[in-house]
Amino acid sequence: MQKQNPSFFKILIGDFASALRLPPLFVEIFGEKLSPTLSLVANAAAASEKKWAVKLKKSGEHSLFGDGWDVFVKDNDLAAGDFAVFWLMDNYSTFQVRLYDYTCCEKQLSSSRFSPAGGKSTNLDRNVRVKKGEETDESTKSVGTMKWCNNPSFVVSLPPRDKKMIIPKGFVEKMGIAGKRCIPLENAQGKRWEIKMRNQGDEFAIYGGEWEDFRKANRLGKGYLCSFELVRRYGDQFLQFHLEKKARGRPEGTKKKIN
Known part of the structure; x- marks a missing residue:
């Protein structure tokens, strides 16, 4: 050319x-x-x-x-x-x-x-799966898969409330957010929390008081399956939260009702 x-x-x-x-x-x-x-x-x-x-x-x-x-x-x-x-x-x-x-x-x-020249093209699923991380502690085992839908996203099974949440390293690096100290997290109602993010050796995590507040406000407990979609819009950038599946039992921070 x-x-x-x-x-x-x-x-x-x-x-x-x-x-x-x-x-x-x-x-x-x-x-x-x-x-x-x-x-x-x-x-x-x-x-x-x-x-x-x-x-x-x-x-x-x-x-x-x-x-x-x-x-x-x-x-x-x-x-x-x-x-x-x-x-x-x-x-x-x-x-x-x-x-x-x-x-x-x-x-x-x-x-x-793509098929060879002159042939018909074929369709692939837009969701691209990558392998799970090989970490060992409980908070890191929560990391599930990374996928692409309309926006890139990753899926996790939430760790206990007092634990950080690991973000897939490949996701962070590919999306160019490795240098961020915090990132906005938005729920389905449009409410936002500024969540701290840090790099610890070979892993990236979100943590801190705002993360705890987010979990409490959205009544999220251990084992809840959640996806986080990276949205870029008009110069804005944030993680959009989606609850994929609830775990059995009560959300953390709730008390059993006694009759």
């Missing part, structure tokens, strides 16, 4: 899944040369030379990627906040596309998502 190839970028926001509008100035300069049927070649599929056919359509004064764009979005697992750079190749019918997620790193998708 040569440096002089014309290009444009798009931040994927709003209703991008069914169509994507091209920048007006780009269309003004190159629109008459563009083929009505375009090929998109993404970084994730370069090894298999997978191409996506996308129709160029007009909507009023605007030109958009139309039919076929939704398949490209689905196959490349594009989400709101992702960043795409499009380079127009010399034949005016092909765009080389580089895709980045909100970590500012290039999206890495398994090559098994």
Whole structure:
């Protein structure tokens, strides 16, 4: 790919899944040369030379990627906040596309998502599981799995109330939050707690009085299965709490009623 190839970028926001509008100035300069049927070649599929056919359509004064764009979005697992750079190749019918997620790193998708050139693409579950940690103390055993849904998240079985809660090391490092001293934690009602976070050798944990307050306010006990979703929105960043499953017995901090 040569440096002089014309290009444009798009931040994927709003209703991008069914169509994507091209920048007006780009269309003004190159629109008459563009083929009505375009090929998109993404970084994730370069090894298999997978191409996506996308129709160029007009909507009023605007030109958009139309039919076929939704398949490209689905196959490349594009989400709101992702960043795409499009380079127009010399034949005016092909765009080389580089895709980045909100970590500012290039999206890495398994090559098994794509069949050999000319074949149909296949779908994979958006939830990506990684292996459990191999720590030994009770609070660390609470660490479950890490997954990707609309936002990256991890799942834990809560340790006893007087214990810290371990965050998967891979999650912290990949999300770029290893240097944080605290991180907001938000429940389903939108209430927030500023929770302390620390790095102790090979593990990351949240702890302290605010963590205790959070557990009490949300009536969370040992063994409760919870997920924490990292949300980035309008410059804000926080962990969104979801209760996946309650444990048997009473939440910690509650008393048994005596008849």
